Amino acid sequence: MKTPRVDFLYLNEQDMIDAGVLDMHQCINEMTEVLKLLSSGDYVMGGKHDNSHGIVVSFPDEPEHEGMPKNGPDRRFCAMPAYLGGDYRVAGCKWYGSNLDNIPKELPRSILMMTLNDADTGAPMAYMSANLLSAWRTGAIPGVGVRYLAKPDSKVIGLLGAGSIGTSTAEAILDAAAKAEKVKIYDVYSPTAETLKQRIESEYPNLEVVIVDSQEEAVRNSDIVNLATSGEANPRIEKEWMKPGLLITASSSGNFDPNHTIENIRLIVDNWKMYEEVLDEDEYPYNNLAMGVLGRLFLDWIHEGRMTDEKIINIGDVINGKVQARKSEDDIIIFGLGGQPVYDVAWGYRIYQNALKKGIGTKLNLWERAYQAR
Template structure:
């Protein structure tokens, strides 16, 4: 039996940029299709429940083996995130990355990411691509989909907690979805990063009337129409930014891309809770036994803890796909406050990767690599 030659495409970051990876409106459109696939069940992720976020390798605090990495700082891990996504994408793939906050001292990003796309039937590789920009833009685009359906009308003020990559991409999606935004507030921990973010926003969005750094969460939230938490955080909820209900403007949308906390009773009584994929949070509840919130720092895990505690029922948590398809109501009043939890899933990376891969092929971009001309052992 003979086997055919297998080649696959390699796309550098420069290739990805030329293929449109930074096209935020296009990415938001693709992510809306992803949310629809999630809601209809046309996807598979890892684990027996088909909803695992991925497989993580973390290192011990100490080890007798001198070459083994140690957990010596924030966000020290490796992560493999496989997924199949159907709908208009119909492709298998995996995001793979290493993350280490100490990278910044070396002039490197905290995380270095790649995505591999594979044929869904044979498993053969189709494309290996640089994925830092891909991951950043799909991360921001999911808040953009939420803003499209949940944001108050004529939103003018946006708050960003965390002036990093996720803050920039989330702001990009919010501005693309809510074109009447005219003011941006940002909260961070370091003066240098805050000044850099403010300068970036002023240069990128010259139509904005005001861009300012604020010192407190209260300043960030008060009189703000859309707030996104994109900050880094660990496993201790007491260290997360805390939002008091009295600060929230009626009708506001609060997006949890990363960690923040709120009073459970206030959320129950005064807000509508929305997640990007309910099954993901149920999988997290299995993987991180109660209390899940903290072990997983996304606010949606607090929602499932509230179900466990009998504060709310599962039906009180809306899936964004149900709102898109009209199965659940979206905004029904101008004063309605939404808390929207964004978990982040590899199906999103595969989907946006597929769009960029198709565009790259159409433009003749990338470098062809040979897996084999003929397999040596079969």
């Protein structure tokens, strides 16, 4: 950025794939770095306390104006900006629209784009398709969870939800769980479960992969359970189903008995400050169908006087060695994640660098010299 001329790189979805966006092992490495930076504080997001997930445009349930979109499942637009430090030192913003009605149009539920920006000048460095970027970075976080929070000999994995995020998460968990022997898949929509089963079998021919008929079967006897269901599902997870030493990773919410959970389970999140920011952005109950994640459920429990935030551990503090995840081998852990723009900045920046090295993408010129440079 030493000249008035500004160019940037456009990466469509195929470019992103060619540049390595589907490399889950590397993505888990990057997300580990991000979570360490979150623990040390070397980042800035938006909002009143610099920790916002992003800003949401949502539509009314009963629009008064002709043509105005009506609220519906997953219907929103969202902008997620962040600066990330460490070796990244770059800013960016993910911007997406989401609508369940996309599915019959053969479009993804959400269509996401990511901009990366020079942290000093603000000039765009890259504009990229962010569907796979988002799915992989979201999936990778439970992978970090398995690396740092699961018992090393975890053998049985239960997957609740086999959609886009459930699929990338399965990839991450299997990358991180070296001793895995068996995978159980539960999805309300059986063809989705079948697709994930075939995918895992083709990648891991030595694994036993089964589709199960109930949430209970998916959870019982599992060493690791992942929740990646839709907002409405909010699966009930009974305490009797949980094996000692179990790790539950969750990018969606779940229905847990509050008393048992607070008393007996270690509660770990990706960044508690992001959930605290929700207190300014939203109203109780914070955990709702539109935005269902465990961090928000924990906010509700605190709001209801059931516990204090002293129960909550940040995974970055575990990775950085500040806090121990487990006090005993049999401790059960719930690790809830909520998605943060710093993840997109990190993984986007890495893919952008790969693309530059490999000559992938379309170079676009913004201007030779800005019309108004004042």
